[in-house]
Amino acid sequence: MSEPGDLARELDATRRLRAIARRRGRARSRLDRLRAEIEALAGEGASTHDIALWLRKFRRIRVHPTTVWRALRRWRAGAV
DSSP, X not given: OOOHHHHHHHHHHHHHHHHHHHHOOOOOOTTGGGHHHHHHHHHTTXXXXXXXXXXXXXXXXXXXXXXXXXXXXXXXXXXX
16 A cells, blocks of 8 residues: 555645646647638638538548537647
């Protein structure tokens, strides 16, 4: 069985790891590099389903239409 001091040290180490994990920023999306093209398609009236199909067929990127919708919402909010 662990000593109380050992548990306290392990808990402190765990909390430090969690703090580091919280500081990480958002990872870049595969869609970020195609932002101009995706926004142009959306501007032409393409639905998120249309854009997801275009990505799959012509850019070999398989994403769900909801992912496209979230990217467009994030870009329109200005959060790059």
